[in-house]
Amino acid sequence: MIPNTFEYHRPKTIPDALAVLTQHGDEARVIAGGHSLIPVMKQRLTDIAHLVDLQDIADLRGISVGDTIRIGAMTTQHALITHAGLSAAVPLLAEAALQIADPQVRYLGTIGGNVANGDPGNDMPGLMMCLDAAFVLSGPTGTRTIAARDFYFGAYSTERAEDEILVAIEMPRPSGGYAYEKQKRKIGDYATAAAAVQMTAVAGRVATASVAMTNLSDVPVWSAAAGAALVGTDCGPVAVNAAVAAMLEDINPGADNRGPVEFKRHVAGVVLGRAIARAFSRL
Amino acid sequence: MNDLSHDQRVAGLKGLGSSRKRVEDARFTQGKGNYVDDIKMPDMLFGDFVRSQYAHARIRSVDTSKAVALPGVIAVLQAADLAPLGLHWMPTLAGDKQMVLADGKVLFQGQEIAFVIAEDRYICADAIELIEVEYEELPVVVDPFKALQPGAPVLREDLAGQTKGAHGERIHHNHIFRWEVGDKEGTEAVVAGADVVAEEMVYYHRTHPCPLETCGCVASMDKINGKLTLWGTFQAPHVVRTVASLLSGIPESSIRVVSPDIGGGFGNKVGVYPGYVCAIVASIVTGRPVKWIEDRMDNLMATAFARDYWMQGKIAATAEGKITGLWCHVTADHGAFDACADPTKFPAGFFSICTGSYDIPVAYVGVDGVYTNKAPGGVAYRCSFRVTEAAYFIERMIEVLAIKLGMDSAELRRINFIRKEQFPYQSALGWEYDSGDYHTAWDKALNAVGYDALRAEQAQRVADFKAGKTRSLMGIGLSFFTEIVGAGPVKNCDILGMGMFDSCEIRIHPTGSALARLGTISQGQGHATTFAQILATETGIPADQITIEEGDTDTAPYGLGTYGSRSTPVAGAATAMAGRKIRAKAQMIAAYLLEVHDNDLEWDVDRFVVKGVPERFKTMKEIAYAAYNQAIPGLEPGLEAVSYYDPPNMTYPFGAYICVMDIDADTGVADIRSFYALDDCGTRINPMIIEGQVHGGATEAFAIAMGQEIAYDEMGNCMTGTLMDFFLPTAWETPHYTTDFTETPSPHHPIGAKGVGESPNVGGVPAFSNAVHDAFRPFGLTQSHMPHDHWRIWRIANQLGLHG
Amino acid sequence: MSKMHLKLKVNGKSVETLCEPRELLIHVLRERLNLTGPHIGCETSHCGACTVDMNGMSVKSCTVFAAQVQGAEITTIEGLAGPDGMGVLQTSFREHHGLQCGYCTPGMITRAHRLLQENPNPTEEEVRFGMAGNLCRCTGYQNIVKAILHAASELNASKEAAQ
Known part of the structure; x- marks a missing residue:
């Protein structure tokens, strides 16, 4: 399982990343943790000429907890689980994140990647809908916010345009009782x-x-x-x-x-x- | 050393019975193992396959022009390129032949079509994507029963008109063989007249050994000296050398086959695969070393599967539960080519051990092998040649009979066990069981788990379930198995004509350390540790001073390799026998040194002592030095020995496994509460390693019983090509095991050892499966096929009306 | 195919190599840097045989592109123990028979190392959950779990002794 060649981009800012996407159109894809994308690339089920790595963009990181919770798109599952303030404010997130994949994958897998790629097997999208989160998208014409509940059309098909980047997830601070109940065949399964x-x-x-x-x-x-x-x-x-x-x-x-x-x-x-x-x- | 007590000297040897720590572990824990993909040679090329997308299709054309034009691509091999060498097909271990590269058509998804040779694996992968194959799809058969229907598509056009195969008559164009053992008429008469007959179809689904390291090799043809070296994942390197010689015409003396460290085998690495042949040809053609390493999807889709046996059974008994006869017919799905790895005369392996641990007066087994559009294979996955299928069959039939009789199946087993005084026991299907004490083992097991209390708890659980107080059911899975391992006597066991002996060659060095080489090859079993222990006890040389080498055909003596739990029964015996030859010569040397007659000496741990004069002795260390340092009249210098051991019989390890599980009737999720494994593998060489083998084998059994399968859709697409879908449990799902033992030595093995590596898989699968069945027995379940994954367990509950 | 100039710190040493951006970290380590301790098992990030430590995280190096790790600090099994080779985890795996064929072992130990850094006093359940990204086909995990729990107590004892 060997991926095809691609040109690699590592922008430092959101505008730089958007510029690459605008320039290359549907030949470009962003990569966050890569744990959905890379296996698909290795099996050559998708062809990507330009890979835009978001890891250096500081504005995509960070968690802020107030009346509104804001989570940078590049926040890893591991960070979600270990962030004390977030776990206290939205315990449902950590409960669910612990049921995603395995420890190694959670170190690199991001919440942004999980919600944005539109894989119906991913856990975070349903969770975001449950929590009435909204996705902040940046594109060439500016930033817009879409409710998670309005974001998904079909498998791998979402409201996000090809030249947009998911930059953050925002949600009202929840209260009350919560639970994420998942049946799976084994650790690592959907x-x-x-x-x-x-x-x-x-x-x-x-x-x-x-x-x-x-x-x-x-x-x-x-x-x-x-x-x-x-x-x-x-x-x-x-x-x-x-x-x-x-x-x-x-x-x-x-x-x-x-x-x-x-x-x-x-x-x-x-x-x-x-x-x-x-x-x-x-x- | 002379000041040490007898016990201290015994302990210092780390011989038989010692939980000696493994000598292999220092390199493995430091990342310094040497597996085949670690091998790097100057100018080495990489080869990989274009594989069929379809399960049955004619190949209209293969356009390689774009691939060949890619910089870094050296060549693309197709069947037509191999045909002049006679290598586009190769013989299988089962007397059939198999395409190396698609010769006009493909017969299973993932079949090898073309072999791309390139400078590295990245270029190779790019080239494969550029090759365009034009297919003409043909009708697909994945069901062996449909394959035998009159109008079924013809799969093997190469066999058109051949009514005889390697194992007798073929009755249909998709039929491979019929193999029959036992007394058909007598059994059918008993079944017809019996008080009670239980009849059931028991399916043991297709699965795969899936070692963590996939298969691969590096072939290097040295054109200057005409020598071919082949490193690879071979469980039987000497057999590979013989096959390579027969196929290529290169004399065996010019072929060196090396099995380096192997990352697990479990039967997957017994066969000869197209990758090996293509790498060899590619190296001969290019004059450069060529590496082939399959990826995980290739491994699951194309290299050898295991099981896929449809076993129709009838078991007859008296009203009191004494079994009077066993009848079985198997429809065996062998896939596109019959590439089973069995001793030549046994096309269904040792399936006829299916009378199990029970004294059954008359029995019959018939097996029909069938071609389908699935991958070839049929290897013994942690199993001795279809023994897992046999053990599963009889242990299910016992449960089915117990249901019919309304009996507790623990008691049914007890009244039918072969009794201790009946050994050596002649089974109705022709095997001579060497030794056993089943009743003692069974009682020990039932007591250990508190069987009566478990049954009481289960009865309460059923009552609570019926009363609506719980949705959880409880299953107690019983299994008592007898294995047949250590193939085997040369008089009836061979592979491609090579008798299934094994070998050991020992050199004692002048300073008293030793080197021993064997014809087997470890894949994690710890041979370098345990064979030294056998030798330590036999020769008095501390195990820590004995180096064990295997796997290099240039240095190791010829042997048939490691699979079917045969290393300890056969090569272990050879090791002991070679050790005894060393000791016999050492006795003569000692007698000379001590100026006494040979018969005046007795062996004491690590030395020969003059009888009655304990202060007069020579240690093995002193004797070894003398062997090289003194001219001893009538004796050649040196201290070496070779033994080629042809076992007089198989060995018959046995054991009692009990699994307790709780099942959520609403979700089909099963929680393994406990798993108890009692093994009797005869003399125990290294208890630590035995326990490790049991943990590992039981875990493979857990996986197979509870979810692991190779599944196909009706188009012949393999649905389980990655580890997302092919179930390998993690530490989280895997149960905790309790191990136990009894020790009934084999009377014919030099040290009484029987082999253990596969027992936990053979006995474990019925224990897990019977627990699932047992949970639903009170609600009317008789039989439900594995794997017992969540939805299939849920389906049982659903069909029994437990979902309201 | 254009190559990139990759700079890494691997096992404490700065290394540089030329490679394609698409090369997988496991191939960079094994083929270009001759670190063959980490292995390739499943290629779809399920088995963990390729586990290495990257910037303080356990990662599956078969699912990371070379381009993504520019400037990273990587520790492989080869860099986990001192010059004598056998650290506490290695010794504990040996003492408790936590390995058989050895193929998963480098990934197991590398992962266990990080687990114990983050949770020096794990329960058996925490070890099983924390090691669930690493598959073993030989041992049934029981002795691996035992080895890791034992290593934890050894490491804690030596920490206490040092204080």
């Missing part, structure tokens, strides 16, 4: 099914609930109806069943080596039920 839940409660009743599912469609799925089914309830069996039923309306899994559609739909319901229970227990 999810058979995974569910992210973040909820708040007032007087023992759910006030707000957000539910997102991973690897159960060609895009991550934020199920507004599933969340709505929980609001006002104490997450008893009836409410959970309603949320699961609503979620099952929103997903569309395909068969693969992990199993057939029927199995995935069943497991999706199970992991969501467990995620809801754990999130509720953490309220």
Whole structure:
């Protein structure tokens, strides 16, 4: 497995990176941690003439935690897990990041790469939808912000234009209970099914609930109806069943080596039920 | 040394029974191993394959013009280039032949079409992408039952009209052989008249040994002296030399085959692959060394797979549970070429050990080998020639029978075990089991795990499940296996005509240290450590002063290599026998030095002592010096010995494994709570290494039973070409093991050792699989095929109506 | 193909080599710098046989381009122990039979080294989770875990003794 040749660029600033993208159009691709892109390049499933490495761009790094959380796109999974302030503010992130790949991959794999490449197997996109994060994109005409829930069209197809770079992720500081429940065959595998839940409660009743599912469609799925089914309830069996039923309306899994559609739909319901229970227990 | 006590001298040898630390580890832990891809030679080229995208297609054309024009590309070989040398096809170990490069058509996805030779692996990869192959797709058969239907596509056009194969009659154009053992009529009569008959199809799915290091080689033809040197991942370097000589016409004396350090084999590195042949030809053509290293996808898609046996069984018993007969028919999917690695006369290996550990009066086995559009292979993956399939079959059939009888399967096993006093035991299918004490081992195992308490806990769990208090089920997986290893007696075991003996050559140096060379080759088993231990006990030379060398055909004596747990039973025996020759000569030297008759001496750990006069002795160190330093009347100088050992029989290690698992009925996730492994491998040479072998083999069993497979879709596309999908468990998923042992020496092996490397895989797979089955037995499950990954376990629960 | 001038610090020494940007770090180390300790196992970043330490992180060098590591500090198995070769981890792997064929061992030890830097007192569970990026086909991991836990206590004991 040997990659094809490419011209390598390592810009120091976002404008420099954008200039390379503008110049080379669809022949150029940005690389962050590379752990999705490089295996694909090694199998020659994609041809990239110009590789734009973002590692030297200081503006793509950094985590700031306030009422709004801002995470630089080049922040690694390892950094997400070990950043004390972030773990306290958004514990769901670390819980999920620990279930991504393995230690070596987490040292290099970035949140930006994970959300931007549009791989439906990635965990962060669903999580970002659950947390109602927004993606800050820089392009030749300026910067714009897109809600995660509006970002994904299909497998590897997103709102990001080819000449744009994801620079940061922003999200409101969440509160309440949370859980990321993932079933996988082994460490390093994508999810058979995974569910992210973040909820708040007032007087023992759910006030707000957000539910997102991973690897159960060609895009991550934020199920507004599933969340709505929980609001006002104490997450008893009836409410959970309603949320699961609503979620099952929103997903569309395909068969693969992990199993057939029927199995995935069943497991999706199970992991969501467990995620809801754990999130509720953490309220 | 003379001041040391007897026990201190024994301990100082680090001989048999010592958990000696491994001598290999210093280099491996420092990154100083020498594996084949570490070999670098001046002017070395790199070769790699264009492989078929299709499972069955005619090759219309191969356009190499763009590749050849790429700077750094030396040549591209195709079948037509090899044909004048007669090397476009090669013989397989199973009496079939296999395309080296596609000769008009391809028969499996990943098949080798052209071999690109370039200055380095980057240029080689670029060139491969530039080669355009025009295919004409042909209908694909991946199901061996469909392959045998009358109108099935013809896969092997080269065999058109041949009604006889290497193993007798072919009854269909996709049929390879029928092999039958035992008393068919007698068995069928018993089955027809039995109180109880359990019948089941048991499938052991296709998987792959997948050693962490893939296969590869470096071929270097020295045109000046006409000598070919071949370094590679060979589990049987001497056999490779013989094959290379037969294929190339170069005399064996001008071929040197070297197996350097090998990064795991597990059967994958027994076969001869097109890469080896092409690298040799490329080196001969270019006059430069050529390296070929397959990548992981190549390895999983094209080099030897294992298993893929459909085993239809009938087991007959009395109403009390005494087994009266066993009938089995196997449909064996061999893929596109019959490249199984078995002793020549055994096209289904030692599958006829499938009567297992039980005293079964009559039995029959028939095996039909079938061609399909899948990769060739059929190697023994941590297994002695289809013994894993046999053990899985009988251990499933025992469970199926227990269900039919309404009996506890631990008790069913107990009442059918071959009894201790029956050894040596003649099995209904023709094997002579050397020694065993199954009841003792079984009782020890059941007691160790607290079997009765586990069953009580399980009964409570079932009650709780039915009452809606839990969604978790509990399975207790029992397995009692008997292996047949150490192939084998030359009278009935050979590979390509080479009898399956093995060898050891020893030189004792004047100062009392030693060098021993063997015909085997370690792939992690620690031969350099353990063979020195055998020799230490036999010769009284401390193991730390004995160097073991293997794997270089220029220096090592001829041997058949390391697979099928044969190193200890065969080469280990050769080592002991050679050691005894050394000791016999040493006794004569000592007698001369001490001026007594040979018979007046007795051996004591590391010396010969004059009987009754303990202060008069000569140590082996002194004797070794004398062998080189004195003219001893009637004796040649020096102290060397060679032994070629032809074992009188196989050895029959056995063991009892018990797995306890908890299963989430809703997700199909299984948690291994405990795994207990009792092994009886006869005399234990190095307990530390034995335990390590058991951990490793049990982990491979865990992987195979719980998820590892080579899967194809209907188009013959291999769906499991990377380690994302081909299940190799990490430290996180892998269970914790408890090991135990009994010790029943082999009566015919010089030191009583039986071999252990493969036992945990042979016995482990049924233990894991039976645990899954056992969890669902109370709900009506009889049989469900492996691998038991999440969705297949979930499917069991779903089909049993456990999801409401 | 145009080559780049790659400068690295490898095992404490500054090294320079010419290579293509697309070359994988594992090939730079093995082919250009003759550091054949790290191995190639799966090529898709699953097995960890190619693990090296890069700027204080364990990384799979089969999934890193040469161009990306310009200026990096790399430690391979060859640079982990002192001149005598056998450090605490190496010795512990040997004492506890934490290796068989040896192919995964350099990656295992290199990863274990970083794990113990970050978590000097791991539990068995933490070791199993922290080592889950490295596959072994021979040992079943039990003795690897034992070796790492033992090495941790040795390293801690020598740290305490030094204080």
